[in-house]
Amino acid sequence: MTSIERDRFERSASSAAVAYEREAPSPRAVMRRRALTHPGFLFGGTVMVATILVAIFAPLLTSYDPFAQDLTQRLIPPVWAAKGSWAHLLGTDGFGRDYLTRLIYGARISLIVGFGAAAIAGVIGTSLGLVGGYFGGRVDSVVMYLVNVKLAMPGVLIALSLIAVFGGSVTVVVAVLGLLFWDRFVVVTRSVTQQLRVNDYVTAAQAVGASSRRIILGEILPNVLNHIIVIASLEMASAILVEAALSFLGLGIRPPTPSWGLMISEGRNFMFFQPYLVAIPGAAIFVLVIAINMLGDGIRDITAPEGRN
């Protein structure tokens, strides 16, 4: 039964619902059971772990250098095509570089950008959300005003401009994307903080004289954590997509670093006769992003299925 069905059943049976005395399983055990039977979580988790492993152990998986050009070996199609060969499983690109190798090393870029941007955005957004949600009043107005300003600005255009000015190193890209994606963190963190703030344990802490900082970090933040993780996964997926787009336009990761978006852009010139140059990196992005989204949805289902509709 999916969680949707579960929810509707719980709602429809509420008037006949009855508490029966039985030993309730511990929350951790419940979560573990849900995790192991949740197809989205399992799929997403597997792909993520696989990608991370591939990225880390890249040199062990391929003997080619992603930067090494060999103009005698240009544009060889993948092994399943007519002129393909096992020497280059996914063929070579316009510069004779092994495509599989570039794909594998490109995974590193995607993961670094994804994690990095999500982390930066997460720190900025969560801090703002906690502060705004906890203190309310003027502070909250300022936070919402900042969010509105951020939302009004066209993120992609600004990112393009900033990268044009500051260059296309991985650091700059991560920083720029991190500065682009914090708004969803704020919205969610703020709303959850507002709900948590009225809980008794917060009031109790205040009564004991705990400082705001301690309450926020000690009482509220742990309870917001699972929401943050879910948002972080979604923003990571967005960051990967945007980086690919920026690199595709030429204002993202600089060549010859193998970003998947860059590979698509480089392949564009040949795409009518060698469509695999475009199809393969795009499919990789697609699969990774789906996996991350499913992982995020799965985490949300596992930690708080009642909140889902």
Place this chain on the structure above:
Amino acid sequence: MATAPAPYLANEPVLEVEKLSVEIDGPAGRLRAVTEVDLHVGRGETLCIVGESGCGKTMTALGIMGLLPRRARLRAQRLALEGRDLLAMGRRERATLRGDRMAMIFQDPMTSLNPVYTVGNQMEEIFLRHGKGTRKEARERAEYLLQKVGISAARGRLGQYPHQLSGGLRQRVMIAMSLMCDPILMIADEPTTALDVTIQAQILHLLADLQEEYRMALVLITHDLGIVARMADRVIVMYAGQVVETGTAEQVFSAPMHPYTRGLLDCIPIPGKTVRGAKLGSIPGMVPSLIGPLDGCAFRNRCPEAFADCAAAPVPLRALGPNRACRCLLEEAATVAPRGQQPVGASR
């Protein structure tokens, strides 16, 4: 298992229900929300269904109306309104009866009214949907009914939105709305629970007046015995999805037979009877799980007079006279013991 004799009704039967059951499939198993409920109401009669939350009274009502949630399944031997067999009807035909011949009002008038449409709109649409007349006639009837339920400045109210009315007013609107097509059966599910105590009395009074005037059959669902005492001609007591006792209000209040009923009555202080300083009764324990097969009496874990046989097999509903029945194995349940007296010579 003895079946109840054909019920004796002083008036022509409006609603006849025999062996109605509702089951809901869930992750933990099949939930027996309602198990083989019999009930019948005649014109101008008020039947109260009493029981605690979760005993199945609302599910019974929804089952009768045909409003069960998707996951729930209804079975019944007979379900008839004014003699018409509802079980044989398709969904569309049932829908034509709802709002027209049978009406239901719910507990919370705020959430039962659509916030984006005016009161008038929501009242008129019933009239128009059931083809009772023109828009103008609908509006006139709506205004008339609003006045009838005691709302002043009725015409102005038609143009107002639900959030602009107070709780008591909204419930009056709901009642007026349910009368738009002059139904013969009205089911009211806890109509006063969400209201202030002072308003409660007014609403009950209103319902009683309307019922008398229109000679409707009224099924009143409540957990409040005070309301039962005020309003009921006949009473059905439900527990864990089953009917455990039926009778006239007089019978059930003065001579309750089922230990659950007795327990309920013991919980309320009665001025003049309850000894000052004496403890009020309470029923210990919790309602049992409704999942899994029925095994024995559902009340046995909380019953002060339970004995071995109570766990042996499901207890049948024993008829003890026209409109009087009790689902209990106790011998003296068959004899009418006056309330407050300890049963003597209990045979175990």
Place this chain on the structure above:
Amino acid sequence: MMRFLIHRASIAVLVALTVSIIGFALLRLSGDLAAALAGDTAKPEQIAQVAHLYGLDRPLYIQYLDWAGKALHGDLGRSLFDNKPVSQLIAERVGVTAQLSFMSLVYALVIAIPLGVLAATKPNSWIDRASLGLAVFGQAVPNFWFGLILIIVFGVTLRWLPISGSDHFSNFILPTITLGTSVIPAIMRVTRTGMLDALDSDYIRMARAKGLSTVSVLFKHALRNAILPVVSLTAVSLGFLLGGSVIVESVFALNGIGFLAFQSILRTDFPVVQSIVVFVSFAYIVLTLLSDVVNAYLDPRIRIG
């Protein structure tokens, strides 16, 4: 309702002001504007001359006020690339972007809303799963890549549609599908959630108790409530479409302001970039304000209060 709208409008003005300041700051970021104007071979005195000529040696806030004042009169400066007035450049191209955004939005709404309603009325049916699948796809697919694939399939292999240019209506079909598919998931999800919530509510149960027909229950009662959040989302999506058009216009060589912005960034033609950023932001602010108005009108709880 007026109080609500005035409150929203004042926030909008404040945000617009901030955006204009940030937009202005963007221009200054690009490094020494005077040096860029003067050219690569200019000597320091020449650069200083240029700076003075363009008023670039005045304090920043004065420069901002000057720029803002001119902007309010429609003077957005001149392009560094071809010296044409920026306002003219934008005016020439905004139609293309507007058309693309509008068509994408319509395409998205026409698909997403009915799917969302259907999915909600038959949860866990194949339609529900299919629409969720579409949502997953729309969210995960890189839109520029999707555009390229569409070009390969429809433009080249099947030769049904043109793949570049912006004079003909059919030029917009592939870009519309590309751009619109990225906003379908959000709209569909919000519609579906809204409908599920509505269908579960007491007033829908009441509507059924009144014997109303299924059509009436679904569309008159449920959808009317579910649509409220979709209105806000539509405005936000339109803003997103305006901003996201950069990528799609570049892939399909559509001559809109997104493409212009991109080219200008490459050419470091920052007056143009800055103006477009501010323009798009303002459009977004106006759109969200409009959606607030529509929302206030549609929801009697806000309209009457």
